[in-house]
Amino acid sequence: MGSGRCTLRASEGRWRNLFEHAPVGIALLGSNGRFVAANPAYQKMVGYSEAELRGLSPVDITHEDDRFLTIEAIGAHAADQHHVFRWEKRYRRKDGNVIWVELSTFLIPVAGSSPLLSGVAVDITERKRAVDDLRRSEASLAQGQQRKCRKWLMRASCARQSKPDFQYCKSSSR
Numbered sequence: 001m002g003s004g005r006c007t008l009r010a011s012e013g014r015w016r017n018l019f020e021h022a023p024v025g026i027a028l029l030g031s032n033g034r035f036v037a038a039n040p041a042y043q044k045m046v047g048y049s050e051a052e053l054r055g056l057s058p059v060d061i062t063h064e065d066d067r068f069l070t071i072e073a074i075g076a077h078a079a080d081q082h083h084v085f086r087w088e089k090r091y092r093r094k095d096g097n098v099i100w101v102e103l104s105t106f107l108i109p110v111a112g113s114s115p116l117l118s119g120v121a122v123d124i125t126e127r128k129r130a131v132d133d134l135r136r137s138e139a140s141l142a143q144g145q146q147r148k149c150r151k152w153l154m155r156a157s158c159a160r161q162s163k164p165d166f167q168y169c170k171s172s173s174r
Contacts, residue, residue, distance in 0.1 A: 025101070025121035031114035033057045033074060045101070045123055047094035058119070063090035063098055077107055077117055088124065100128045 019026055025042030027035055035053040043050055046061055053061075062070045066089040073085050084106040090098050102122045107115040 027119045029117040036116060042121060045099065045121060046091050061091050063092050066090050073105060074117065077105065099123055099125045
């Protein structure tokens with residue numbers, strides 16, 4: 001029996017090590033919907049200590065516009081214990097800043113107790129900003145191309161006039 005306990009302790013140590021040192025946020029919720037545990041990466045991501053999180057639910061730290069989706073996902077897990085949900089949502093950090101995360105949630109069975117809801121969160125705020133910047137840049141480029149096309153068409157139209165007023169065309173195309 002002693003070797004079984006050693007094996008169990010070693011296994012628990014590996015999982016604790018994974019939880020504590022994972023580069024992504026990991027949080028566990030109890031059946032009451034409150035945080036039970038959160039790894040250091042999750043705590044850093046949302047700006048709350050583990051002790052502070054224990055008094056909160058995910059809805060409490062979720063951006064107002066994403067709360068309904070969070071409530072729906074938690075309810076869906078209660079109904080379907082074998083499903084993994086993955087979505088993007090926003091958290092409102094303790095300091096008030098908003099971050100985007102890609103969140104995967106799933107239930108973890110617990111012998112003799114209600115399952116824990118686990119969430120694995122990856123901060124995608126910078127990726128979202130880069131995509132938004134790219135879209136703005138593409139829109140600006142498209143507008144610039146449209147302006148150049150309009151100027152070129154205006155010049156071509158002026159050149160085809162039977163009695164072109166070149167002074168007028170030149171000044172109106174600037």
